[in-house]
Amino acid sequence: xxxxxxxxxxxxxxxxxxxxxxxxxxxxxxxxxxxxxxxxxxxxxxxxxxxxxxxxxxxxxxxxxxxxxxxxxxxxxxxxxxxxxxxxxxxxxxxxxxxxxxxxxxxxxxxxxxxxxxxxxxxxxxxxxxxxxxxxxxxxxxxxxxxxxxxxxxxxxxxxxxxxxxxxxxxxxxxxxxxxxxxxxxxxxxxxxxxxxxxxxxxxxxxxxxxxxxxxxxxxxxxxxxxxxxxxxxxxxxxxxxxxxxxxxxxxxxxxxxxxxxxxxxxxxxxxxxx
DNA sequence: CTTGTACCCTGACCGC
DNA sequence: TGCGGTCAGGGTACAA
Numbered sequence: 001x002x003x004x005x006x007x008x009x010x011x012x013x014x015x016x017x018x019x020x021x022x023x024x025x026x027x028x029x030x031x032x033x034x035x036x037x038x039x040x041x042x043x044x045x046x047x048x049x050x051x052x053x054x055x056x057x058x059x060x061x062x063x064x065x066x067x068x069x070x071x072x073x074x075x076x077x078x079x080x081x082x083x084x085x086x087x088x089x090x091x092x093x094x095x096x097x098x099x100x101x102x103x104x105x106x107x108x109x110x111x112x113x114x115x116x117x118x119x120x121x122x123x124x125x126x127x128x129x130x131x132x133x134x135x136x137x138x139x140x141x142x143x144x145x146x147x148x149x150x151x152x153x154x155x156x157x158x159x160x161x162x163x164x165x166x167x168x169x170x171x172x173x174x175x176x177x178x179x180x181x182x183x184x185x186x187x188x189x190x191x192x193x194x195x196x197x198x199x200x201x202x203x204x205x206x207x208x209x210x211x212x213x214x215x216x217x218x219x220x221x222x223x224x225x226x227x228x229x230x231x232x233x234x235x236x237x238x239x240x241x242x243x244x245x246x247x248x249x250x251x252x253x254x255x256x257x258x259x260x261x262x263x264x265x266x267x268x269x270x271x272x273x274x275x
Numbered sequence: 276c277t278t279g280t281a282c283c284c285t286g287a288c289c290g291c
Numbered sequence: 292t293g294c295g296g297t298c299a300g301g302g303t304a305c306a307a
Binding site: 002003005006007060075076077078079115117118165167174175176177220221222223224225226243265266 | 298299300301302
C-alpha cells in the first residue's frame with residue numbers, strides 16, 4: 001500500500017510515542033503476518049520485555065530497533081495499518097486486526113492488515129544491515145545525486161518506469177510516485193532506462209525528489225486503503241497529476257491521460273507531454 | 276545477467 | 292440479487 005512518503009508519515013506519527021516504551025504483552029490473531037517466526041507464542045517470547053530504542057524507516061520498511069540489538073521489521077505491503085491507543089479501534093476502520101502489542105504506558109499498538117500480505121520479521125542486527133545494504137539509496141537523503149540514478153539506469157533496456165519500482169536501484173518508490181515523477185519530468189514511462197540522456201536523468205532525479213517531498217509534506221496519498229496512524233488520511237491525492245486519472249485531461253496540456261500496463265502494473269501518463 | 280509471470284489475500288466495483 | 296472478471300500505494304519465487 002504505502003510508498004516512502006506514507007511509511008515515513010507513519011514513522012513520524014509513531015516514533016515519539018513508542019520510543020523508550022517496553023513491550024509488556026503481545027497477541028497475534030493472524031499467524032500469516034509472522035514472516036520468520038513460528039507462531040504467536042514464539043512472537044510473544046521474543047518480544048515481551050523488550051524495549052523499543054527507536055523507530056526508523058528504510059525504503060518502505062518500518063524498523064523498530066530493540067534494546068537487545070535486534071530489529072523488528074514491519075512491511076505494510078498493500079493494506080497494513082497501525083493504530084495506537086487505550087481501547088480497540090473501531091472495527092469499521094480496523095476490521096482485520098492481526099496483532100496487538102501492549103506497551104508499558106498502558107497503550108496498545110494495533111496492527112491491522114486486510115489482505116495479510118504484510119507482516120513482521122525479527123532480525124539480528126547484522127542480518128538487517130545486510131538486507132539494508134542491498135536496497136538502493138534513499139532518494140530524499142542529502143547525498144542522493146543524479147549520478148546515482150544515472151548509474152543504475154545505465155545499460156538497462158527495461159522501461160524506466162519498471163526500473164523506478166526496483167528497490168535495489170532506488171529505495172521507496174512505488175506505483176503512484178513512479179508515474180507522478182515521470183510526468184513531472186516529461187518522460188515517457190516506456191523508454192528504456194539506458195536510453196535517457198544525461199539531462200533527462202537529471203530532470204527525473206529532481207522530479208523524483210520534489211514529488212516525494214511534496215507527498216511527504218501532505219502526509220501521503222490516501223487513494224484507497226492507506227491511512228496513517230489512527231485512521232488519519234493523506235492529502236496528496238488532490239494533487240495527483242496522472243495516477244488513476246486515465247481518461248481525464250492532463251493538468252499540463254489538456255490531452256487525455258492514458259493507462260497502460262507495464263510489468264503487470266498500471267502506469268498512467270500523458271502521451272503529449274511525456275516523450 | 277535480465278525480464279516476465281504467478282502468487283500471496285480480501286474487498287470494491289463493473290458489466291451482464 | 293448474484294456471479295465472474297478485474298483491479299488495488301508490494302514483493303518474492305521461479306521460469307524462460
